[in-house]
Amino acid sequence: MENQNMDDKDQLNLEKNILENNAEGSDNTEGVKEEAGTVKKKNSVGREIFEWFLVIVAALVISMVIKAFVFSTYKVNMVSMENTLFEGHNVIVYKTGYFFSQPKHGQIIVFTHEEGQFKGLLKYLPVANPGEVDYIKRVIGVPGDEIDIRDGYVWRKASGDKDFVKLDEPYAKGLTDSHGMQLPYKVPEDKLFVMGDNREQSLDSRQIGPVDIDSVIGHAVVRIWPFSKFGGLK
Known part of the structure; x- marks a missing residue:
């Protein structure tokens, strides 16, 4: 009888030890799972940050290319x-339009003009030219055109035409003066004759001569500010 009691006690101790070991193993497993979850979460956050970084870099590159x-x-x-x-x-x-065609009569363009002591000196160097100034004017004559100014108005004879035609310029402010330039004037190849719409207060081809087509930055197409004046340009 005593031996049977001892066997029962040993059996209980054995079962108790097994349960304790199982419980300890379960705790260890949960700890491993929790640690693995933490590492996975950190990796996920790091990957998300890296993906956002790539998106920002790509957006900046695209923006610079467009500009x-x-x-x-x-x-x-x-x-x-x-x-x-x-x-x-x-x-x-709009900068790419003139990759495929030349500026046309009446278009408003932005171009670079070299001035002062730096004129021509830094043209082929990869640095900003302190003598360059950006202007915005309207195209009056293209290569081959002849330009004349009579009684405050502009006349043009296009290449191949026989006679001069007085331009209809509703945008012009004030009368157009020749500013002493020799007329009629024939626009050379690869050049443009430009004027400001404010004819009495404009530094343009009447004073600085024709503009190199290669110096044209692009065609001004839309006014975006002020918002009250938003719209296409003519």
């Missing part, structure tokens, strides 16, 4: 294009 080759903005800082554009107005400049 460099497709569209840019230009802020008008002169009175020479009144009453079409006033100081402080902002326009969108």
